[in-house]
Amino acid sequence: MTVLNDFLQYSQIKHYRIINAQIYQNDQLIAEKRAVDPITRLNVYSVSKSITSIGVGLACQENLLKLTAPIYQFFPQINFSLLDPNIKKVTIRDLLTMTAGLKDPLFFADDPERYQVKDWIRYYFTHAEFVHEPGKDFLYSTFNSYILSCIVESATGATLVNYLKPRFFEPIGIGNPDWLSCPMGHTMGAHSLMLTIDEMSKIGLFLLHKGKWQGKQILNSQYLEAATSNQVPDAKGRTHFGYGYQYWINPDYRSFRADGKLGQFIIVLPQNQLVVSIQSLEQKKLFPEVWEHLIQPLVKG
Numbered sequence: 008m009t010v011l012n013d014f015l016q017y018s019q020i021k022h023y024r025i026i027n028a029q030i031y032q033n034d035q036l037i038a039e040k041r042a043v044d045p046i047t048r049l050n051v052y053s054v055s056k057s058i059t060s061i062g063v064g065l066a067c068q069e070n071l072l073k074l075t076a077p078i079y080q081f082f083p084q085i086n087f088s089l090l091d092p093n094i095k096k097v098t099i100r101d102l103l104t105m106t107a108g109l110k111d112p113l114f115f116a117d118d119p120e121r122y123q124v125k126d127w128i129r130y131y132f133t134h135a136e137f138v139h140e141p142g143k144d145f146l147y148s149t150f151n152s153y154i155l156s157c158i159v160e161s162a163t164g165a166t167l168v169n170y171l172k173p174r175f176f177e178p179i180g181i182g183n184p185d186w187l188s189c190p191m192g193h194t195m196g197a198h199s200l201m202l203t204i205d206e207m208s209k210i211g212l213f214l215l216h217k218g219k220w221q222g223k224q225i226l227n228s229q230y231l232e233a234a235t236s237n238q239v240p241d242a243k244g245r246t247h248f249g250y251g252y253q254y255w256i257n258p259d260y261r262s263f264r265a266d267g268k269l270g271q272f273i274i275v276l277p278q279n280q281l282v283v284s285i286q287s288l289e290q291k292k293l294f295p296e297v298w299e300h301l302i303q304p305l306v307k308g
Contacts, residue, residue: 010030010038010301010308011028011038011039011301013304014297014300014301015040017296017300018296023270023289023293023296024270024287024288025040025042025270025285025286026042026043026286026287026288027041027043027045027284027285027286028040028283028285028286029207029282029283029284030305031208031281031282031283032279033280036208041204045203045204045205046203047203048185049286050199050201050267050271051198051201051271052198052199052267052271053266053267053268053271054266054271054273055198055199056149056152056196057253057254057265057273058200058265059152059167059197059253060155060253060254062155062159062171063155063158063159064231064234064252065174065226068226068227068230072099072162073099074103075099075100076099078094078097078098078102079094079095079097081157081158081161081162082157082161084128085133091135091136093108093140094137096137097137097141099158100238101142102152102154102155103151104238104250105145105151105239105250106142107137107151108137108139108141108142108144109136109137109146109148109150109151110136110137110138111148112149112150113130113134113135113150114130115150115197116198116268125190127150127153127189127193128154128157128191128193131150149198151197153189153196153197154196156193156196166193167186167196168186168194171184174225175226178223178225179209179213181209184200184201186199186201204284204286207273207286210265210273211274211275211282211284214275215277215280217231217232218230218231230252235254235256235263235275236249236251237249237256238250257298257302261278262276262277266294269287270287270288270289270297271287272285272293272297274302276302279306281306283302
């Protein structure tokens with residue numbers, strides 16, 4: 008396809024390290040690039056957060072969670088009477104929208120503490136400063152997504168990855184999913200889900216069809232519509248174009264994406280019936296280039 012080829016040529020000139028790319032339109036694969044064996048799973052980094060959101064939605068659908076529930080009630084091992092009282096105001100929805108009221112993002116990913124701290128749940132509640140009223144101030148913290156994973160585990164009795172296996176991964180054709188755990192055995196939630204480019208596109212198609220796969224509604228569309236819409240009051244100033252429940256809103260204010268470190272993207276444009284999946288190893292900010300030199304030509308074409 009000319010548009011993808013043009014983007015790949017542009018990427019070569021710019022020395023962007025694009026590994027794999029796929030474009031689906033109207034449920035048909037219309038273009039792709041494969042530089043790595045298609046059955047090789049790669050770390051999709053913070054794209055994982057968007058899958059964690061699906062886990063939260065499914066637990067809500069099964070009446071095991073409510074977005075308005077205070078998060079502290081899922082962690083009986085923590086003595087909250089000794090901690091910042093603002094913690095008791097934080098809800099599941101606040102974690103989803105990155106508006107927990109944190110002063111700092113805390114460690115995660117490749118920070119030194121990630122390799123030293125064993126109990127991440129306790130660290131979150133005892134080291135975090137909740138200085139803002141929950142539900143208002145956006146601060147992107149990977150720790151929020153990890154805590155969401157632990158909440159799903161607390162509510163369902165299964166780790167997030169095991170909860171999602173029969174309800175999400177297997178129904179859409181992702182067998183034996185690989186997702187790293189923290190030192191205490193909880194699914195990372197925030198990152199370290201491993202996917203092939205084909206699996207990323209499957210997730211994109213699931214999102215495009217508002218939680219439906221091959222005619223079967225797996226996750227109710229109302230949750231996904233909220234998850235992929237702007238939920239942050241001051242999003243324009245803080246998150247560029249908006250943020251939903253672990254999904255970023257795109258510059259057109261109508262489409263959305265799952266977005267991971269080093270240029271991992273599942274970009275969904277419902278108005279054009281498009282799903283664009285990309286895997287890369289690029290340190291520079293890649294999304295603005297993808298939007299200008301791939302998505303915009305696709306939409307205009």
